[in-house]
């Protein structure tokens with residue numbers, strides 16, 4: 001059989017490593033490129049152990065044109081999934097130039113090599129952050145994008161625009177942007193998961209580190225939002241479900257099934273969950289008590305967002321299958337495996 005080879009940039013990261021596993025399970029060859037700036041080679045080892053595949057790993061920066069040229073010359077890629085990017089919202093506000101340089105140049109570098117080497121299928125890691133605080137919920141792909149609230153969010157919008165314009169200019173090129181909601185959980189094998197550096201900024205790693213005794217107490221940022229219990233609402237999507245959405249997107253591109261040169265899909269569950277609901281579910285699922293307190297609102301947080309994922313269901317044949325409890329169980333299992341190691 002003619003096996004297709006997928007280049008996964010940022011494949012040592014949280015979403016990239018889980019996606020590599022699902023691609024291999026679906027019969028694709030995978031090459032991972034990652035500069036390890038916010039990831040760990042142990043994730044690549046985890047992918048190899050789960051799949052039993054060799055999984056070539058290239059340590060390189062997607063902004064390094066020379067390294068990308070060598071990589072694309074080394075073998076033919078049928079498609080690219082481009083994850084490699086910096087992703088901390090707060091950090092992007094204090095270091096905007098680094099965020100713009102890194103996130104834009106890495107996409108431009110990869111897309112340039114694709115053009116030079118005749119690779120014309122790309123899946124891009126976008127975010128529901130492009131919707132900002134939407135007027136109507138759930139958000140569909142037709143919900144207007146809002147001016148970005150952070151340089152990070154702006155890089156996601158600009159990268160979507162770059163791909164839209166590039167597909168318009170080059171007829172063979174096809175791109176899909178997946179707008180993720182909030183990815184959580186870990187691989188059920190316990191071999192890969194999220195490895196936050198320093199104090200976690202995101203809710204679930206903070207919850208698991210608090211439960212493990214690494215943090216004293218979780219701060220719930222605000223209980224005076226106009227939601228049923230006063231805390232913010234998000235759409236938490238299991239990491240394995242999210243990874244499988246990428247396989248569905250790659251398949252659509254390689255089968256020539258895309259309805260337009262550039263497509264976007266929401267990747268969420270369709271269910272909004274409040275911070276307090278998530279805490280309760282974590283406690284019940286894992287049979288423990290979490291130390292938490294109400295704290296002031298966090299600057300930049302929106303009140304509520306959740307997806308209408310029906311386009312992904314009808315067009316990609318994908319839908320979320322794992323429950324919030326499933327994800328919170330694997331997240332806790334992963335934290336216990338890490339022990340006091342927080343990387």
Ligand code: UFG
Nearest residue numbers: 127128129201202203204206219220221232234275298301
């Ligand atoms: N939260 C807390 N305490 C914490 C951390 C988070 O109460 O210690 C709350 C937040 O206020 C928010 C919810 O938990 O209501 C989720 O917060 P996260 O930081 O986990 O996720 P965000 O929704 O803020 O951000 C995520 C991604 C971003 C992306 C954004 C788009 O991390 O990359 O969604 O909305 F840009």
